[in-house]
Amino acid sequence: MTKKLLVHGTLLTGALMGLAFSQAANLQTVHAAETSVVASSTKPLTFKGTFRYTNGLPVKAGTPVNLRNLKDGTTVLTKKTDTNGQVVFTEADGLKKGVNYSVETAGYRYGYTFRSDIGQDWVRSFEVQMPQAAKPLTFTGTFRYANGLPVKAGTKVTLRNLKDGKTKITKETDAKGQVTFTEADGLKKEVNWSVETAGMEHGYTFRSDLGKNWEKDFTLLAAGNNTGTAVKAAAKAPTLKRGSKYQKHTKHAKHSKHAKHSKHNKHNKHVSRKCTVKHHRSHKARKHASKKAKLLKQLRHLLKQLRAAHIHFKI
Numbered sequence: 001m002t003k004k005l006l007v008h009g010t011l012l013t014g015a016l017m018g019l020a021f022s023q024a025a026n027l028q029t030v031h032a033a034e035t036s037v038v039a040s041s042t043k044p045l046t047f048k049g050t051f052r053y054t055n056g057l058p059v060k061a062g063t064p065v066n067l068r069n070l071k072d073g074t075t076v077l078t079k080k081t082d083t084n085g086q087v088v089f090t091e092a093d094g095l096k097k098g099v100n101y102s103v104e105t106a107g108y109r110y111g112y113t114f115r116s117d118i119g120q121d122w123v124r125s126f127e128v129q130m131p132q133a134a135k136p137l138t139f140t141g142t143f144r145y146a147n148g149l150p151v152k153a154g155t156k157v158t159l160r161n162l163k164d165g166k167t168k169i170t171k172e173t174d175a176k177g178q179v180t181f182t183e184a185d186g187l188k189k190e191v192n193w194s195v196e197t198a199g200m201e202h203g204y205t206f207r208s209d210l211g212k213n214w215e216k217d218f219t220l221l222a223a224g225n226n227t228g229t230a231v232k233a234a235a236k237a238p239t240l241k242r243g244s245k246y247q248k249h250t251k252h253a254k255h256s257k258h259a260k261h262s263k264h265n266k267h268n269k270h271v272s273r274k275c276t277v278k279h280h281r282s283h284k285a286r287k288h289a290s291k292k293a294k295l296l297k298q299l300r301h302l303l304k305q306l307r308a309a310h311i312h313f314k315i
Contacts, residue, residue: 044090045096046090047122048088048122049065049087049103049123049124050124051081051085051125052128054129055130055190059085059128061080062080065078066103066104068101070100071100077094098117100115135210135211136182137187137212138183138213141180141216141218142178142216144218150178153173157179157196158197162192169185189209189211192205193205204216
C-alpha cells in the first residue's frame with residue numbers, strides 16, 4: 001500500500017512539474033519582448049509601453065495611447081505618455097486578463113496585440129513615426145553677394161551627405177540666385193547635410209527628421225575678393241599721339257591759362273606797389289604833423305610861463 005502511494009505521489013509531482021514547465025515555455029513564446037517578465041496567478045496585470053520616435057527621442061509628453069479590447073472591438077482604454085514617452089495601464093484602468101488588446105497611437109507604423117491569462121508586468125518598446133514624416137522634405141537656398149545682388153545664374157551648389165561623406169547632390173542657381181533640392185533629387189530625412197559652393201566664408205549644415213520646406217539665405221564673397229565687395233577695374237586714360245589735335249588743344253589751353261595767370265599777377269603786383277607808396281606817403285605826413293603839433297604845444301607852454309613872469313613877447 002505504501003509503495004503504491006509513493007508511486008502515485010511521484011507521478012503527481014512529475015505531472016505538476018511538467019505543467020509548470022509547459023506554462024513557462026508558453027510564457028517565453030508569447031513574450032518575445034526585450035524585457036524580463038515575472039508571472040504569477042495572484043499578481044495583477046500591468047502593461048507598460050515606451051514610445052520613441054525613429055531618431056530615438058521620446059514622443060512628446062501627453063501623446064495619447066489606446067488599448068483596444070479586441071473581444072468586443074469597442075472598449076478602449078486611453079492614457080497619455082509622460083516626459084519619458086512612457087505610459088502604464090493597470091487593472092484599475094480596466095485592463096483584464098484573458099483579453100486580446102491592440103496598442104494604438106498616432107504615427108505608429110505597425111499594429112501590435114497582446115494577451116495575458118495570468119498576472120504579470122508586460123513591458124514593450126515601440127518605434128513611432130514622427131509627425132509630418134509623410135510630408136516631403138525640400139531645401140531652398142538663396143545665394144547673394146555682400147552688395148545684395150544675386151550670384152550669377154548657373155552657380156553650382158552641392159549638398160554633401162555627412163553620413164557617408166561621399167554622396168553629393170549638385171544643382172545650379174537660377175537668375176535670382178536660388179536653388180531647390182527635393183527628395184526626387186536624392187535629399188533624405190534623418191541625414192546631416194553640408195552646403196557647399198564657391199565663396200562661402202563659413203560652413204553650414206542642416207538635418208531634418210520631418211518633412212518641411214527648409215529655407216536659408218547665404219551671403220557669399222565675390223570671386224577673388226575677400227572683402228565681399230565687387231572691385232571694378234579703373235579706367236585707363238587715353239594714350240595721346242604727339243601732334244594730335246587734342247594734344248594741341250591741350251597745349252593751347254595750358255598756354256592761355258598761363259598767360260592769363262601771368263597778366264593777372266603783374267596787375268596785382270602793380271596795384272600792390274601803388275598802395276605801398278600811398279601808404280608810405282600818408283604815414284610820413286602823419287609823422288610830420290605830429291612833430292609840428294608837439295612843437296606848438298611846447299611853444300604855448302613857454303609863452304604861458306613868460307606871461308606869468310610879466311614878460312610879454314609878440315610873435
